[in-house]
Amino acid sequence: MGGNGKHASQGGIMKVLFCSSEVVPFAKTGGLADVAGTLPPELANLGVEIKVVLPYYKSIETKKFKIKKIDKDTAVAVIQNNVEVYFIENKKYFDRASLYQYNGVDYRDNLERFTYYCQQTLKLAKKIKFKPDIIHCNDWQSALIPIYLKTIYKKDVFYKKTKTVFTIHNLGYQGLFPKEDLALTGLSDAVFSIDGLEFYGRINLLKGGLLFSDKITTVSATYAEEIQTPQFGCGLEGVLQKRKSDLSGILNGINCQDWDPKKNKALTKNYGPDDIEGKYNNKTNLQKICKLKVNNRIPLLGIITRLADQKGLDILAEVIDKIVQMPIQFVLLGTGDPKYHKLFESIKDKYKNTAIYLSFDPKLAYKIYAGSDMFLMPSYYEPCGLGQLISLNFGTIPIVRKTGGLADTVVDYDPFSKKGNGFVFDNYQSGALLETIKRALCVYHDAEEWKRLVRGAMKCNFSWEASASEYYTLYKKTIGSKK
Numbered sequence: 204m205g206g207n208g209k210h211a212s213q214g215g216i217m218k219v220l221f222c223s224s225e226v227v228p229f230a231k232t233g234g235l236a237d238v239a240g241t242l243p244p245e246l247a248n249l250g251v252e253i254k255v256v257l258p259y260y261k262s263i264e265t266k267k268f269k270i271k272k273i274d275k276d277t278a279v280a281v282i283q284n285n286v287e288v289y290f291i292e293n294k295k296y297f298d299r300a301s302l303y304q305y306n307g308v309d310y311r312d313n314l315e316r317f318t319y320y321c322q323q324t325l326k327l328a329k330k331i332k333f334k335p336d337i338i339h340c341n342d343w344q345s346a347l348i349p350i351y352l353k354t355i356y357k358k359d360v361f362y363k364k365t366k367t368v369f370t371i372h373n374l375g376y377q378g379l380f381p382k383e384d385l386a387l388t389g390l391s392d393a394v395f396s397i398d399g400l401e402f403y404g405r406i407n408l409l410k411g412g413l414l415f416s417d418k419i420t421t422v423s424a425t426y427a428e429e430i431q432t433p434q435f436g437c438g439l440e441g442v443l444q445k446r447k448s449d450l451s452g453i454l455n456g457i458n459c460q461d462w463d464p465k466k467n468k469a470l471t472k473n474y475g476p477d478d479i480e481g482k483y484n485n486k487t488n489l490q491k492i493c494k495l496k497v498n499n500r501i502p503l504l505g506i507i508t509r510l511a512d513q514k515g516l517d518i519l520a521e522v523i524d525k526i527v528q529m530p531i532q533f534v535l536l537g538t539g540d541p542k543y544h545k546l547f548e549s550i551k552d553k554y555k556n557t558a559i560y561l562s563f564d565p566k567l568a569y570k571i572y573a574g575s576d577m578f579l580m581p582s583y584y585e586p587c588g589l590g591q592l593i594s595l596n597f598g599t600i601p602i603v604r605k606t607g608g609l610a611d612t613v614v615d616y617d618p619f620s621k622k623g624n625g626f627v628f629d630n631y632q633s634g635a636l637l638e639t640i641k642r643a644l645c646v647y648h649d650a651e652e653w654k655r656l657v658r659g660a661m662k663c664n665f666s667w668e669a670s671a672s673e674y675y676t677l678y679k680k681t682i683g684s685k686k
């Protein structure tokens with residue numbers, strides 16, 4: 204690919220500005236961070252010149268990541284494949300205890316905070332003379348960027364050829380704000396219409412992102428279909444149907460470095476599909492950490508999740524007593540909705556065969572992925588889901604509901620054909636969840652068959668390579684490049 208300062212559609216190197224409000228390893232609350240930290244280096248591998256932009260939150264460890272200031276309000280660090288990550292600094296907005304909310308309540312000035320982030324991002328590209336062919340935005344926090352480009356920046360020469368791709372990681376979070384706050388964004392009242400940002404009398408940033416961007420993606424093919432229906436469209440199904448021809452699903456991958464049981468340093472013993480005995484060493488370790496009875500033959504069910512309704516915790520709550528009364532062990536790592544904190548605290552007090560950690564703890568997460576036999580994801584909806592992909596990598600068999608990315612990656616085990624890599628249920632009902640767990644436990648007691656399942660799971664390949672080349676193809680299509 205020749206550079207020569209040419210636009211990518213004329214054969215120059217493709218330039219992409221990737222905007223995300225969280226990026227691994229700097230700041231993370233969920234799967235978006237994993238995507239934003241992994242996809243850009245993969246795209247760089249394909250020859251794309253890509254730079255990432257995120258807010259400079261107080262929690263980001265400057266020294267550890269060798270982040271260097273470039274001026275008063277910007278800093279930069281370099282991640283894999285020489286990808287530069289830029290940090291937008293503003294003490295008033297980003298020097299906070301957490302990213303979006305405190306004690307379960309959203310920060311009141313989130314519109315101002317992310318308006319600042321979007322406006323500064325557009326200024327930053329000019330400042331560093333990085334004229335992007337594509338600005339790839341993610342979720343509501345960066346949704347103002349495509350809106351600005353088609354309004355305030357419409358005649359801006361620098362961005363004349365820039366196209367936008369907008370990825371929905373979760374339609375359930377839309378960035379809703381009172382209409383009186385529109386002036387804070389610098390946008391004119393004209394955008395506050397039914398064909399713009401207006402949504403039942405409020406500002407909806409995600410809706411704006413969907414309407415103003417050139418292409419829309421979401422993180423699995425099934426979710427791309429589901430969100431066009433009233434059941435999963437969260438009120439935006441009409442908008443998504445309207446933009447159907449520009450909407451596609453590209454499955455997330457996982458960072459195989461971090462999530463490889465052969466290399467992961469947090470494990471007590473590394474293992475792989477040809478040597479699964481090491482997994483049981485990690486199970487013993489997990490049982491010790493969790494103060495559970497050390498016994499390799501007791502099936503251990505793990506769950507690592509945001510404690511939110513979306514994750515199927517209401518149906519889990521209905522049958523949790525029945526589950527933990529079975530001869531199993533149960534380990535949960537999660538944080539979120541106070542009502543679920545209360546529920547799992549009470550489970551911890553009642554049952555000795557459970558271990559409950561109500562915190563966000565990536566190191567413990569590794570140990571749970573490696574040490575569990577089964578991993579629960581009974582989600583009501585799941586745009587892609589990383590938990591099931593990670594657990595498959597660790598030979599931990601997922602038990603999931605058939606929705607979104609779970610439907611696209613987990614195949615129900617069939618005892619006759621012996622095909623499948625997990626256990627899947629369809630109806631969003633606690634009874635169906637319980638039956639599926641029982642079905643998995645039956646197979647578990649056939650030790651040889653279970654080992655075969657574990658080995659097979661570990662051979663599934665969900666690396667980023669394939670997804671990155673799909674994004675690259677989409678970028679080329681978006682800018683009209685034939686190369």
Ligand code: ADP
Binds near residue numbers: 507
């Ligand atoms: P979502 O983005 O909806 O939260 P995903 O399954 O796409 O769900 O991604 C969740 C990611 O966050 C996974 O990498 C999972 O391991 C991690 N995670 C979730 N909760 C915790 C927690 N309490 N501690 C550590 N990691 C967590």
